[in-house]
Amino acid sequence: MSAGTRSPGTAIAGLGITDVGKIFGRSATHFAIDSVRRAIADAGLTTADIDGLLTSGGIAGNPPLGTLQAQLNLRHLKLAAEVQAYGSSAIQMVELASRSVAAGEASVVVCVWADAPLRAEQRSGSVYRQMRRGWNGLLHQTGIRSPTIQYALATRRHMQHFGTTEEQLGAIAVAQRAWAVLNPRAQMRTPITIEDYLAARWVADPLRLLDCCLVSNGAAAVVVTSCERAADGDQPPVRVLGWGQSHPGMRLRNNPDFGLVSGAAHSGAQALAMADVSLNEIDIFELYDCYTFTVLLTVEDYGLCEKGEGGAFVSSGVLGPGGKVALNTGGGQLSGYYLWGMTPLVEAVEQLRGQAGERQATHHDLAVVSGNGGVLEHHATLVLAA
Amino acid sequence: MTSDEGAAEPRSLTAFVEHLEKGTFMLCRCDDCGGCSVPNAEQCETCGSVALRWCAAVGTARLVSWAYDNVSGSGGDPQLAPVVIAQFSEGPWWWGRLTLDAPAALNVDTPLRLDVSADPEAGTLPVFRLAF
Numbered sequence: 231m232s233a234g235t236r237s238p239g240t241a242i243a244g245l246g247i248t249d250v251g252k253i254f255g256r257s258a259t260h261f262a263i264d265s266v267r268r269a270i271a272d273a274g275l276t277t278a279d280i281d282g283l284l285t286s287g288g289i290a291g292n293p294p295l296g297t298l299q300a301q302l303n304l305r306h307l308k309l310a311a312e313v314q315a316y317g318s319s320a321i322q323m324v325e326l327a328s329r330s331v332a333a334g335e336a337s338v339v340v341c342v343w344a345d346a347p348l349r350a351e352q353r354s355g356s357v358y359r360q361m362r363r364g365w366n367g368l369l370h371q372t373g374i375r376s377p378t379i380q381y382a383l384a385t386r387r388h389m390q391h392f393g394t395t396e397e398q399l400g401a402i403a404v405a406q407r408a409w410a411v412l413n414p415r416a417q418m419r420t421p422i423t424i425e426d427y428l429a430a431r432w433v434a435d436p437l438r439l440l441d442c443c444l445v446s447n448g449a450a451a452v453v454v455t456s457c458e459r460a461a462d463g464d465q466p467p468v469r470v471l472g473w474g475q476s477h478p479g480m481r482l483r484n485n486p487d488f489g490l491v492s493g494a495a496h497s498g499a500q501a502l503a504m505a506d507v508s509l510n511e512i513d514i515f516e517l518y519d520c521y522t523f524t525v526l527l528t529v530e531d532y533g534l535c536e537k538g539e540g541g542a543f544v545s546s547g548v549l550g551p552g553g554k555v556a557l558n559t560g561g562g563q564l565s566g567y568y569l570w571g572m573t574p575l576v577e578a579v580e581q582l583r584g585q586a587g588e589r590q591a592t593h594h595d596l597a598v599v600s601g602n603g604g605v606l607e608h609h610a611t612l613v614l615a616a
Numbered sequence: 617m618t619s620d621e622g623a624a625e626p627r628s629l630t631a632f633v634e635h636l637e638k639g640t641f642m643l644c645r646c647d648d649c650g651g652c653s654v655p656n657a658e659q660c661e662t663c664g665s666v667a668l669r670w671c672a673a674v675g676t677a678r679l680v681s682w683a684y685d686n687v688s689g690s691g692g693d694p695q696l697a698p699v700v701i702a703q704f705s706e707g708p709w710w711w712g713r714l715t716l717d718a719p720a721a722l723n724v725d726t727p728l729r730l731d732v733s734a735d736p737e738a739g740t741l742p743v744f745r746l747a748f
Contacts, residue, residue, distance in 0.1 A: 364629060365629055365656045368629065368632075368633075368741070369711055369712070371735070371738040371739075371741055372711075372712035372713045372741050372742060372743065373685055373697065373699040373711075373712055373713040374699065374711045374712065375685070379683055379685055379699055380711075382683035382684075382685075382699075383681045383682065383683050383699070383700075383701050383711070384681070385683075386681045386682055386683055387680070387681040387701075390681070390724050431686065431694070432684065432686045432694075432696060433686055434683045434684065434685050434686060434699075435683060435684035435686075435696055436683065437683075482654070482709070482711055483654065483661055483708070483709060484661060484703065484707060484708055484709045485709070488681075488701075489681065
């Protein structure tokens with residue numbers, strides 16, 4: 231696969247991921263430091279090679295830039311920033327790093343995301359239901375008390391508008407669990423059926439427990455550098471061919487597109503155009519899946535099927551191991567682990583390197599990775615190549 | 617239809633709740649284009665103008681979307697509480713609880729009306745009810 235003329239000439243040369251899941255007793259910052267060290271070592275580099283650092287985080291907040299820089303003994307950085315657009319941040323960090331490297335500013339940039347919201351004595355879902363103040367507190371008191379409620383409202387809108395069904399959403403959960411069974415890093419590895427899905431308790435009707443992502447402690451980091459430098463590294467380079475962003479905004483406002491069209495419609499087309507590849511050339515899709523519905527909407531907005539036909543598409547047997555479409559091949563955030571946008575990015579890198587073990591996709595030259603932040607408020611897409 | 621009651625007053629949450637305690641839900645009216653925005657808008661949702669002032673919502677709305685939150689009932693048993701996106705007749709969307717006197721089938725565009733709930737713990741809150 232040759233790179234498009236607009237491709238930045240950058241690559242992911244290193245990948246580091248900590249243990250993920252119910253790993254207690256470590257802060258997000260500790261996880262972040264651990265994953266950065268792993269990524270640098272994976273690339274065959276040392277901290278002395280690093281001249282860029284981008285950080286992002288989840289519920290526990292961004293790992294502090296200054297703390298990370300000091301703890302990792304990174305000196306004289308040419309790029310340093312905290313990035314926060316929620317679930318699209320991981321992709322945006324790779325884009326920012328690539329832009330800096332392509333411009334000749336920084337030469338080796340580490341992008342890290344970390345979170346440690348889980349406590350041993352706390353239920354997973356409760357960490358996203360913290361009391362808020364001000365106008366958001368008013369909404370919280372009147373029932374808008376978690377992202378899941380808002381995604382449930384988005385899902386219902388799609389169901390009403392296009393006739394999407396519970397069973398169709400369930401097909402995504404079942405297929406991704408089948409992939410997770412093959413992923414030793416996945417938190418949920420027991421196969422499920424559509425009957426299991428339908429028997430799961432409601433979190434917020436129309437979303438059941440198995441429609442919702444996991445909550446995990448952990449961190450992941452990638453090293454971005456030039457293709458030339460990556461070629462001399464310890465790992466097969468994963469080239470960055472294209473990117474796109476779209477931030478529709480309209481949070482809690484009158485938004486006719488809410489639940490019907492996401493930023494993926496624009497960011498996907500932009501990333502493919504930059505990479506100079508077409509959708510039917512893509513071997514692997516790693517799509518942000520905070521909920522099953524997010525996958526369904528992104529599938530439509532990327533153009534894998536017509537708008538409104540996502541339900542029929544995902545329930546047609548194309549997903550899951552052996553299916554026609556290699557999508558969320560590690561189990562995603564629903565069944566794998568929840569490191570926000572790093573979950574699909576890590577899986578794409580491992581697939582493109584040919585290091586995905588039992589779940590390795592047959593064809594793995596080109597991958598699309600999506601990130602979705604807030605409640606369908608931010609979207610970013612990457613096109614990556616082996 | 618909106619009234620000019622409350623025009624030019626500071627648009628704080630405290631003031632909003634004070635109006636709510638009197639049974640009035642305030643929206644923002646744009647002096648430039650006449651468009652309506654949510655009560656906490658900093659700029660007009662239609663034209664971007666900052667020339668906003670509060671006006672009282674008529675209190676009628678239509679159902680845009682709904683979900684049922686799984687909450688603990690009085691005995692600790694799980695209950696499904698309806699939560700909605702409603703579009704006020706003036707245009708803005710508002711997200712909040714739907715209070716049902718009896719189970720009801722919900723549909724897009726179902727007419728709603730705004731009501732005020734006095735919660736012993738949370739205070740005065742806006743809720744929606746079916747309009748018929």
